[in-house]
Amino acid sequence: MSVSAVSEVEMANRNYVDASDLFRTLAGAAAPRGQLILRGLSGGNSAAPGTTATFTDDIPFAFTNLADVERVEVLRGPQGTLYGSNAIGGTVRVITKKPVLDEFELFGTMIGKMEKNVDDYDTSMSLGINVPLVEQTLALRVNGNIQNDQRPMYNVATGNQSESQENFLRSQLLWQVDDNTAVTFGYVRRENSSQGTTLGDTSKPGGYYSLRYIDNPDAKYGYDVEHQWNECDPEWGRVRCVQGGDFVKGAVDKYAVYSIFDGYSQNENDLFTLNVSVDNIADIASFTYAGSYRENESSSLDDWSRLDGADMFKTWIVNKSESKRTTHEMRFQNYDLNSPLSWTVGMFYDKYSTPSIPDYQWQYLESGDDISAANYWWSWSGLDVRQMGIDKFGDGSKIWNLREYGSWDRELALFADASYTIETKDMGEFEVNAGIRRFDLEDYSHSESEGIWSEEVTLTGGEEDGNRFKFSLSWRPEDNYSIYGLYSEGYRPGGNNGPLAAACQADPNANQRKDRYTSDSIDNYEIGYKASLFDGRFNFTSAAYHIDWTDIRTSTYMDTCGFSYTANAGEAQSQGLEFESTATLTDTLQLVFNASYTNSELTKDNTAISGKKGDEMTMVPKYNAYIALDKEFELNGKPVFVRADMSAYGKYKTHFNTKEGDQVPAYKIFNLSARYEVNENVKLSLHLNNVFNKETELYKRDRSRSNSATAQKYIEFLPERTVSVRLDYVFF
Numbered sequence: 001m002s003v004s005a006v007s008e009v010e011m012a013n014r015n016y017v018d019a020s021d022l023f024r025t026l027a028g029a030a031a032p033r034g035q036l037i038l039r040g041l042s043g044g045n046s047a048a049p050g051t052t053a054t055f056t057d058d059i060p061f062a063f064t065n066l067a068d069v070e071r072v073e074v075l076r077g078p079q080g081t082l083y084g085s086n087a088i089g090g091t092v093r094v095i096t097k098k099p100v101l102d103e104f105e106l107f108g109t110m111i112g113k114m115e116k117n118v119d120d121y122d123t124s125m126s127l128g129i130n131v132p133l134v135e136q137t138l139a140l141r142v143n144g145n146i147q148n149d150q151r152p153m154y155n156v157a158t159g160n161q162s163e164s165q166e167n168f169l170r171s172q173l174l175w176q177v178d179d180n181t182a183v184t185f186g187y188v189r190r191e192n193s194s195q196g197t198t199l200g201d202t203s204k205p206g207g208y209y210s211l212r213y214i215d216n217p218d219a220k221y222g223y224d225v226e227h228q229w230n231e232c233d234p235e236w237g238r239v240r241c242v243q244g245g246d247f248v249k250g251a252v253d254k255y256a257v258y259s260i261f262d263g264y265s266q267n268e269n270d271l272f273t274l275n276v277s278v279d280n281i282a283d284i285a286s287f288t289y290a291g292s293y294r295e296n297e298s299s300s301l302d303d304w305s306r307l308d309g310a311d312m313f314k315t316w317i318v319n320k321s322e323s324k325r326t327t328h329e330m331r332f333q334n335y336d337l338n339s340p341l342s343w344t345v346g347m348f349y350d351k352y353s354t355p356s357i358p359d360y361q362w363q364y365l366e367s368g369d370d371i372s373a374a375n376y377w378w379s380w381s382g383l384d385v386r387q388m389g390i391d392k393f394g395d396g397s398k399i400w401n402l403r404e405y406g407s408w409d410r411e412l413a414l415f416a417d418a419s420y421t422i423e424t425k426d427m428g429e430f431e432v433n434a435g436i437r438r439f440d441l442e443d444y445s446h447s448e449s450e451g452i453w454s455e456e457v458t459l460t461g462g463e464e465d466g467n468r469f470k471f472s473l474s475w476r477p478e479d480n481y482s483i484y485g486l487y488s489e490g491y492r493p494g495g496n497n498g499p500l501a502a503a504c505q506a507d508p509n510a511n512q513r514k515d516r517y518t519s520d521s522i523d524n525y526e527i528g529y530k531a532s533l534f535d536g537r538f539n540f541t542s543a544a545y546h547i548d549w550t551d552i553r554t555s556t557y558m559d560t561c562g563f564s565y566t567a568n569a570g571e572a573q574s575q576g577l578e579f580e581s582t583a584t585l586t587d588t589l590q591l592v593f594n595a596s597y598t599n600s601e602l603t604k605d606n607t608a609i610s611g612k613k614g615d616e617m618t619m620v621p622k623y624n625a626y627i628a629l630d631k632e633f634e635l636n637g638k639p640v641f642v643r644a645d646m647s648a649y650g651k652y653k654t655h656f657n658t659k660e661g662d663q664v665p666a667y668k669i670f671n672l673s674a675r676y677e678v679n680e681n682v683k684l685s686l687h688l689n690n691v692f693n694k695e696t697e698l699y700k701r702d703r704s705r706s707n708s709a710t711a712q713k714y715i716e717f718l719p720e721r722t723v724s725v726r727l728d729y730v731f732f
Contacts (some may be wrong), residue, residue: 038089040548040600043555078490081435085378088490162196186273261303407445481531518701538580570606610657621650
């Protein structure tokens, strides 16, 4: 199969802090908003389609912080047999450093970064320790990281700059029971929080709504209300328009946004893991087990003042969620690695559940004049929203509630994979491989909504099962090159939709919604060629693939009410070429070159996402390329490593039914970095990204399909020129 692996040293040289930093260097990869999309499998209008799976130390957990990580592997193409659901585009494997039984270590990393035109600076600090507790038997490794990210967006309405914080503590206790058996207990605590938005707003509304309150002692709340449209220069952005042409001193125009509230989010994870490996069972098999239990709590605030009130009054939604997840995976593999027969059999179990959460979602309305304003603006409802809140919830500021009475999703799978190697005298080595995964899915959810938008009870559940297969044939004429052909299948599990809000009943996309959506299906046909030439000085891998995608699982946005649901809709195909290489030009100079071509499009109309047959898939550039030169030399007798690299991406769109604001232009970015090894314990590096300070976009999307004056035109910019200083140190 097609695999890319990035080592710890290479991640440090490139100053990667998160796995998303390296995604943009991979052939055939796209990550417009951080989530990896491989081989054109985006599927809908979301920048986070969930088509790749991430495993950290063989646990399905998207832990992508690269502190104390040994390597990252990216496996392209559907991994539906050995890695299961949600791996239709590929799988990311993050392998952390494990406890060392015979060595005490104390180590850390400090990073400071400044970006042009962004106030303040980003920091990342890591500290780790490895402690042998019992000689050759017990060792503990603990690593922690704290990150602060000052983001560029600045809310003119509140005066706040967007920012985020993330920290984690990871501990692993290794028990080497004997030479044959190892047990590792793990615990991860991860917390992150953010305030403000990462997306700008390029809309030019041409004006804004305002309200006029007229005293009327006979009115229930003492006012009659009228609204008016206030025109502004049609070339002005929203901030300048609302402020009457004035602007906040010091704000960079492209980073300025106008929102009555700054949204926030908070998330806490506790993950407990158990990994067991037995190298030899009766000279027949080796055994591995990877299990986990985790709890998650999150809360967030979303500003709905614009969408629900055209920014004329304040209304917001507070979300709260809790969840638990348990996973188990067991694998038996052949013990004799010299045997021509290689096999794996295993079982996977995964259950995700949420408890009863009466505060799952509340919408609030500010007291005072906003009550009269909301009654006027929402007169279509025929409700006195304050009185409704008192009658239903005992609080006039509460206008809508979504309650979760509990839900769960369960997956059980059995899988097997076997390969047989045939040695020939004249034609080299052939390997035949086959794999199967039998999965069984079951889910259930119960929720209830009440208030201005909907009055519904939703009780859904369902079951689904199926098989996914893999077949491959590889030929290795000589030790230094091989050719393979592969057929593989993948899937993402089905599930249930929440209730359809009353405000969405008339939306043109509402008739596509069903209580339950089913798994989608991927068929991947692939050929590849790998070689190591010129005594290992030139190594490359290449692949050509054709993918058929049916029953596409898509997130469908209802423009008239602001809600989304998931549907099965349409068919697509993706075809492409991938090439990755490393060339040692001299003993001190190395060249890396990766490139891809991707042609991904719908092969059937998909009305749920406004897609037409022949439309190119969203978030997917036709090409991407990465080229880097690494040079090594000495300074004062100490090694110095210098890297120059360039990433290039073709243009792409972010939405079907494409508007002008949905098209992202092609771009190139140049970076420079240097690392100086002060001594064997201290490494100092300098990184300069976007050297030429090229201004371009990573992501653009019009929220409204009807060009509503109140809707945002979202944009995320490529970071401007950034300078980072990194210090890696080992105390012992």
